[in-house]
Amino acid sequence: xxxxxxxxxxxxxxxxxxxxxxxxxxxxxxxxxxxxxxxxxxxxxxxxxxxxxxxxxxxxxxxxxxxxxxxxxxxxxxxxxxxxxxxxxxxxxxxxxxxxxxxxxxxxxxxxxxxxxxxxxxxxxxxxxxxxxxxxxxxxxxxxxxxxxxxxxxxxxxxxxxxxxxxxxxxxxxxxxxxxxxxxxxxxxxxxxxxxxxxxxxxxxxxxxxxxxxxxxxxxxxxxxxxxxxxxxxxxxxxxxxxxxxxxxxxxxxxxxxxxxxxxxxxxxxxxxxxxxxxxxxxxxxxxxxxxxxxxxxxxxxxxxxxxxxxxxxxxxxxxxxxxxx
Numbered sequence: 483x484x485x486x487x488x489x490x491x492x493x494x495x496x497x498x499x500x501x502x503x504x505x506x507x508x509x510x511x512x513x514x515x516x517x518x519x520x521x522x523x524x525x526x527x528x529x530x531x532x533x534x535x536x537x538x539x540x541x542x543x544x545x546x547x548x549x550x551x552x553x554x555x556x557x558x559x560x561x562x563x564x565x566x567x568x569x570x571x572x573x574x575x576x577x578x579x580x581x582x583x584x585x586x587x588x589x590x591x592x593x594x595x596x597x598x599x600x601x602x603x604x605x606x607x608x609x610x611x612x613x614x615x616x617x618x619x620x621x622x623x624x625x626x627x628x629x630x631x632x633x634x635x636x637x638x639x640x641x642x643x644x645x646x647x648x649x650x651x652x653x654x655x656x657x658x659x660x661x662x663x664x665x666x667x668x669x670x671x672x673x674x675x676x677x678x679x680x681x682x683x684x685x686x687x688x689x690x691x692x693x694x695x696x697x698x699x700x701x702x703x704x705x706x707x708x709x710x711x712x713x714x715x716x717x718x719x720x721x722x723x724x725x726x727x728x729x730x731x732x733x734x735x736x737x738x739x740x741x742x743x744x745x746x747x748x749x750x751x752x753x754x755x756x757x758x759x760x761x762x763x764x765x766x767x768x769x770x771x772x773x774x775x776x777x778x779x780x781x782x783x784x785x786x787x788x789x790x791x792x793x794x795x796x797x798x799x800x801x802x803x804x805x806x807x808x
Contacts, residue, residue, distance in 0.1 A: 521552075523544060524544035524545055524547065524548040524560045525559070525560050525563045525564070526563065526564065526567060527544050528541045528542065528543075528544045528545050528560070528564045528584060528588075529541075529564040529565075529567035529568045529571070529580070530567075531544075532564075532568060532576075532580050532584055533568065533571055533572060533576070538583075538584075538683075539682055539683050539686045540686065540690075541580075541583075541584045541683075542583075542584045542587045542588040542591070542683060542687045543686070543687055543690045543691075544560070545557060545560050545561055545564070545584070545585070545588035545589075546587075546588045546591060546592055546687055546690075546691060546696075547690075547691075547694065547696045548560050549588060549589070549592040550592055550595065550596070550691070550696040550697045550699055551696045551697050554592075557588070557589065557592060558589070561585045561588065561589065564580070564584075564585070565577060565580060565581065565585060568580040574623075578619050578620075578623060581615070581619065582612055582615055582616040582619060583612065583679070583680060583683060584683075586611055586612055586615045586616075587608055587611075587612060587680075587683060587684060587687065588687070590607065590608045590611040590612075591604060591605075591608045591684065591687060591688070591691075594607050594608060595691070595699055595703070598702060598703060600703075601688060601692075601703070601705070601709065601713075602716070604688070605681075605684050605685070605688060608684050609677075609680055609681065609684060612680050635669070635672070636665075636669060639665055639668050639669055639672070640665055642668075643661060643664050643665045643668065644661070647661050647664075670739050670742065670743075671742065671743065671746065673743045674742070674743035674744075674746035674747050675746075677743070677747045677750075678746065678747060678750040681747070681750055681751070681754075682750070685754055688710075689710055692705060692707060692709055692710065693707060695707070708765075710758050710761065711758055711761045711762045711765065712758070712762070712802070713754075713755070713758045714755060714758070714796060714797075715751050715752060715754070715755040715793060717797055719748060719751065719752075720794075720797055722744060722748060723745065723748045723752075723794070725741070726741040726742075726744040726745040726748065727741075727745055728741075729741035730742060730745060749790055751793075752789075752790050752793030752794045753782075753786070753789050753790055753793060754793070755792070755793030755794075755796060756781075756788070756789030756790060756791070756792035756793035756796075757778070757781070757782075757789060759792045759793070759796060759801055759802060760777070760778070760781055760789065760792070762802050762805075763805070764777060766805060
């Protein structure tokens with residue numbers, strides 16, 4: 483006689499139709515068909531990505547996949563093991579950076595997606611989580627070591643620019659005033675640099691999640707695999723872009739400095755919009771494989787103004803609709 487499973491012993495469907503037992507907390511255990519190396523890799527590869535520097539933007543992805551596929555328990559455990567590796571290899575400062583930009587990103591983004599928030603809402607809430615936790619950790623670190631975070635940042639920037647000025651080809655920096663200007667510019671633009679870095683990491687993680695579709699997250703959100711090829715930035719962003727751009731032309735002191743950071747962050751959003759349009763065109767022209775990767779690299783590092791223009795002016799021209807009708 484068939485019996486109805488209790489909430490504790492209920493099973494979850496795996497990605498290939500296989501059922502897997504659930505934990506008392508409701509989080510599915512790792513599906514049986516998942517190879518052992520896939521289960522083990524997230525427990526250390528995220529730290530390796532982060533410590534490598536060049537692959538840091540991919541560091542949250544293994545943790546995010548494990549969390550969505552196998553549940554919160556496995557996800558938290560993987561976060562802890564990777565944090566331990568980063569601390570041993572890089573020290574406390576690296577651990578703080580990893581905790582903010584990788585651990586919190588992976589945990590919060592998984593929770594917001596699991597709660598069936600929209601992609602935009604999940605990204606925005608994750609960015610706010612990074613900001614909040616980052617501020618708290620910086621305040622805690624400053625209190626423990628009895629340092630002023632702003633003065634410490636200025637000292638680090640000054641040391642970095644001085645090191646650069648002594649190791650670049652002769653003639654790049656003409657005098658001490660130019661070095662001082664570089665230091666000031668780096669400090670002024672530091673907030674937008676951090677915000678853009680966090681945005682890129684969140685965007686890369688979302689692209690990977692929607693493409694791989696761990697635990698059927700696309701179906702739960704009612705999305706398809708081509709979501710980012712159709713994505714458009716919110717139309718209302720044009721107004722803060724115009725206002726912040728105006729204060730870049732009119733010198734208004736600190737207001738212009740804040741506007742510069744806002745403008746740079748908005749340009750990063752329009753760059754992502756431009757990449758979605760470019761991805762649409764690559765599909766339309768059947769550009770695949772290595773040629774597609776080269777096209778993206780050239781667009782980002784050589785033709786950035788084109789990407790920005792595509793993203794910003796798409797509000798009025800709707801490039802994809804025109805080519806689809808044609």
